Amino acid sequence: MELHELEQNLMKVREQKPLVHNITNVVVTNFTANGLLALGASPVMAYAKEEVADMAKIAGALVLNMGTLDETVVHAMHVAGRSANAHGVPVVFDPVGAGATPYRTDTARKMMDEVKVSILRGNAAEIANVIGESGTIKGVDGGDTAADAVELARQAARKLGCVVVVTGADDIVSDGSVTWKVSNGTALLTKVTGTGCLLTSVIGAFAAVEKDLVKAAVSALAYYGVAAEEALKVSGGDRPGTFQTELLNQLHQVEGAFVKKAAILAQVE
Ligand SMILES: Nc1ncnc2c1ncn2[C@@H]1O[C@H](COP(=O)(O)OP(=O)(O)OP(=O)(O)O)[C@@H](O)[C@H]1O
Numbered sequence: 001m002e003l004h005e006l007e008q009n010l011m012k013v014r015e016q017k018p019l020v021h022n023i024t025n026v027v028v029t030n031f032t033a034n035g036l037l038a039l040g041a042s043p044v045m046a047y048a049k050e051e052v053a054d055m056a057k058i059a060g061a062l063v064l065n066m067g068t069l070d071e072t073v074v075h076a077m078h079v080a081g082r083s084a085n086a087h088g089v090p091v092v093f094d095p096v097g098a099g100a101t102p103y104r105t106d107t108a109r110k111m112m113d114e115v116k117v118s119i120l121r122g123n124a125a126e127i128a129n130v131i132g133e134s135g136t137i138k139g140v141d142g143g144d145t146a147a148d149a150v151e152l153a154r155q156a157a158r159k160l161g162c163v164v165v166v167t168g169a170d171d172i173v174s175d176g177s178v179t180w181k182v183s184n185g186t187a188l189l190t191k192v193t194g195t196g197c198l199l200t201s202v203i204g205a206f207a208a209v210e211k212d213l214v215k216a217a218v219s220a221l222a223y224y225g226v227a228a229e230e231a232l233k234v235s236g237g238d239r240p241g242t243f244q245t246e247l248l249n250q251l252h253q254v255e256g257a258f259v260k261k262a263a264i265l266a267q268v269e
């Protein structure tokens, strides 16, 4: 993809203000809604089995996040996911903590069977566990994984038949044949809970306006990483609390032209 497409895709989100339907976890709900608003998208959190099919079909994207899963929420995700699939709405799935418990791993794998997921986004350990590779994970934070992230993303995309985003120090996007690396961001993102979850929803907003899902994901990652770098600068270093607030400010203020200039992208295959 061309660098100017990063700028265009951010402009499209801000012009179109896509409705992003989130079924997400109780830890990150408020932060996710505020992050999507700061971007310029239109968030809604809706969970009831009575309404999720109707909400998903009018949304620009559906984001499913199993961070605080239980039977009720997993059922609602299946109902919403099938409705999104029936109406051509892209589905982005965050398999939070896959591998930490058998219930999480099974739920993530069943989601991939029941719902046609457009983009799967997780840390390396989560993605490895979804495809049955051994990745170590403790709780919801990624542990060390031996797997090379590029190879992992490519393999997972081929196996699952969707676009896969593996995040970490570098973020990898692959559809199984085309693979990109985005190297923006800061390690301070790992000291604020829900930055991965918000990123997944931001990817949803870009998927709502850009049909090429690899380009949508790469654009979202570059924008988010550049905003995080600016937030680190403005908030003055190792200050997670100030950084969390400043990330919202920068998600709002960062311009497409600046993202284009500051993005560190490479097509790796
Ligand atoms: N070491 C790092 N250096 C720079 N950026 C990083 C680093 N680790 C993670 N990130 C960035 O942090 C964001 C979240 O990715 P991460 O892989 O930590 O997600 P996660 O484990 O799902 O997070 P969470 O569960 O807290 O929501 C991404 O934008 C990613 O690029």
Ligand SMILES: Cc1ncsc1CCO
Residues within 6 Å of the ligand: 025, 027, 028, 067, 068, 096, 140, 193, 194, 197
């Ligand atoms: C801390 C935590 N526990 C379940 S979900 C979540 C938010 C980060 O994924």
Ligand SMILES: [Mg+2]
Residues within 6 Å of the ligand: 094, 096, 097, 122, 123, 140, 196, 197
């Ligand atoms: Mg996560």
